[in-house]
Amino acid sequence: MKNLANFLFEVGMLKRTPRSGFQFLGSGSESVAEHIFRAAMIGYTLARLDPEADLGKVLQLCLFHDLPEARTGDMNYVNKKYVAVDEKKAVADLAATLPFGADYRATVEEFCRNESREARLAHDADQLEMILSLKEYRDLGNRYAEQWYPFTLQRLKTESARELAAAIWETDSSRWWFDSDQEWWINGRKPGKD
Numbered sequence: 001m002k003n004l005a006n007f008l009f010e011v012g013m014l015k016r017t018p019r020s021g022f023q024f025l026g027s028g029s030e031s032v033a034e035h036i037f038r039a040a041m042i043g044y045t046l047a048r049l050d051p052e053a054d055l056g057k058v059l060q061l062c063l064f065h066d067l068p069e070a071r072t073g074d075m076n077y078v079n080k081k082y083v084a085v086d087e088k089k090a091v092a093d094l095a096a097t098l099p100f101g102a103d104y105r106a107t108v109e110e111f112c113r114n115e116s117r118e119a120r121l122a123h124d125a126d127q128l129e130m131i132l133s134l135k136e137y138r139d140l141g142n143r144y145a146e147q148w149y150p151f152t153l154q155r156l157k158t159e160s161a162r163e164l165a166a167a168i169w170e171t172d173s174s175r176w177w178f179d180s181d182q183e184w185w186i187n188g189r190k191p192g193k194d
Contacts, residue, residue: 003097003098003099004098004099006097007094007097007098010067010070010071010094011033011067011070013070014031014032014033014036014066014067014069014070015031015033015034016031017031017032017033017069017070017073017074018030018031018032018074019031019032019034019035019074019076020073020074020075020076020079021074021076021077021130023076024076024078025134025137025142025144025145025148026142026144027137027140027142028133028136028137028142030133032066032069032070032074035066035129036062036063036065036066038129038132039062039065039122039125039126039128039129040059040062040063040125042062042124042125042128042129042132043058043059043061043062043121043122043125044058044059044062045125045164046058046121046124046125046128046158046160046161046164047059047118047121049160050117050121050158050160052117053117053118053121054117054118057116057118058118058121058122058125060107061107061110061111061118061119061121061122062122062125062126064104064107064108064111065108065111065122065126067094067104067108068087068090068091068094068108071090071093071094072085072086072087072090073085087108091104091105091108091109092105111123114157120157120158121158121161123155123157124156124157124158124160124161125161127152127155127156127161128156128161128164128165128168130148130152131149131152131153131165131168131169132168132173134148134149134152135149135168135169135171135173136173139172139173139174149169153165
């Protein structure tokens with residue numbers, strides 16, 4: 001049980017591990033844990049759109065795909081040009097302490113190989129999470145987000161992810177909550193209600 005407690009503390013480190021690419025975008029920030037959460041929700045969505053996908057496997061891949069970053073930190077595309085990170089050692093070291101270590105190792109390896117239907121969906125969820133962030137920052141005036149979008153879009157592997165990316169890019173990121181109910185936004189109530 002102590003190893004499991006340590007594992008859960010390690011997972012908690014992801015809340016304090018920043019995603020480093022936002023430094024280059026010039027605005028925004030998020031932790032690796034925040035990224036994983038939304039990627040898992042996107043993975044769930046993509047898996048529900050694909051009747052042949054194993055939903056549980058997609059979620060597992062999304063949840064574990066960046067767990068090694070608790071040990072290695074987040075390496076963005078610029079960092080990866082110059083720095084070699086031994087992610088396999090980070091995975092092996094954690095796996096050695098877990099009763100489900102072999103499953104954890106196999107999950108990360110499946111994600112890295114990106115060959116299974118579920119791994120492709122998890123990779124697409126990872127990229128769509130970035131596309132959502134880029135769209136949010138573009139809507140707030142970051143002109144560089146527009147330049148990053150085509151590169152992220154080219155990483156998508158499935159048609160459903162490409163369709164979702166197009167819808168994301170065309171949708172105002174604040175419209176989900178801000179509707180045309182002017183009375184509500186002025187007075188905090190519906191017309192005729194006291």
